[in-house]
Amino acid sequence: MLERIQASLTALPPAEQRVGKLVLADARKFVNLPISEIADRSHVSKPTVVRFCRSMGYDGLSDFKLKLAGTVSEGVPFIHRSVDSDDKISDVLVKVIDNSVAAFLRYRNDASTHALERAVEVLEAAWKAERRIEFYGVGNSGIVAQDAQHKFFRLGVNAIAYSDGHMQVMSASLRKPGDVVVVISNSGRTRDLMDAADIARRHGATVIVITASGSPLASVGNIHLTADHPENYDRYSPMTSRLLHLMIIDVLATALALRIGADQLQPLLKDMKSNLHSRRYA
CATH class of the missing domain: 1.20.5 (Single alpha-helices involved in coiled-coils or other helix-helix interfaces)
Structure with missing residues (x-):
């Protein structure tokens, strides 16, 4: 988190930079400072303190402090x-x-809880309206998309995954307002995914992108769920990034399941398990 603040500092307005420098000077002390003292020490207004936190991708000062406390306490x-x-x-x-x-x-x-909250809200709205939720990915990300389809369709969601570029573009062309398209990419630079995301958005679908910050794909979606982790692709294929994407899908699926509620899900999952029971050895 501190590395992220340091890297973003020069891109912030001067007033927000002063708040960032206060954080970097002593993160442990910053966690315990009230907003009035933060503003005084940074020579900024209280709203500027909040704007700095939001510029960093957090909901506000409380959310920022919570994540910062976790970083500095665990080390x-x-x-x-x-x-x-x-x-x-x-x-x-x-x-x-x-x-x-x-x-x-x-x-x-x-992680930005605000972005995750927005993503869950649009997924819930699509489920309630019985709209389509589609997952796009290629290569390793295509496997993550297939896993996402498996998790979501078990919740009774109208979900499907595509890993073929032509199918993604064709399906994106059929999307309508209320539909959701989740695009997964480690590099955020795959042309087919960029094209499909742009087409889906132009047709009114809400596009959620799970990809690296600063990538071209990150700016295409309506909602960006940042997934940053460096890997040496010349020496081995993506490993940690794939696990990170799977974990983000797990967070979204679990949050949506909680929104749907146990009363509705438990009978569905119980019936599904019963129907699968006969296909297993005793």
Whole structure:
């Protein structure tokens, strides 16, 4: 989180920069400061303090402080340890797990709950209106899209996934207002996904993008769920980023399930489980 503030500092207005510098000077102390003292020390107004927090992707000062407290209290570093050709199995085990755990903890501390809330709201609206929810991805992200379809259709949602570029463009052309398209991409630079997202949005669908910040795809969607994690693609295929995308899908599916409610879901899932029971060995 502190790295993110440091990287964004020069892009902020001068007044918000002063708030950011106060955070970086002593993050632990900042967590316990009231908004009036933050404003006084930064020589800005109270609304500017709130604007700074929102510029960083948080709902406000309380949300910002909550995530900042988690970062500084746990002291969890952003670890990325590349797998080397001469690594032993024990080294590979530790590195892969460390990368995944660090990425999950960083996402937990940095994720914009406001963006997630908006995403869940439009997914719930689509479910209530019995509209279509589609998941697009290619390569590794195509597998994540298939997993998303599996999770959402079990909730009684009209969901489907496409990993073929032509099918994505054709289906995006058929979208209407009320439909939702979730586009998943690690690089955020795949032409087919960019085209499909743009087409779906022009036809009135709400487009949620799960991708890296600063990528071309990030600016195409109505809602951007940031998923940042560096990986060396020359040496091995995306691993942690795929797990991060799967985890974000899990968050969305779980939140939607809670909105739908146990009274409606439990009979549906119980009947589904009963129908599958006969297909298993005793």
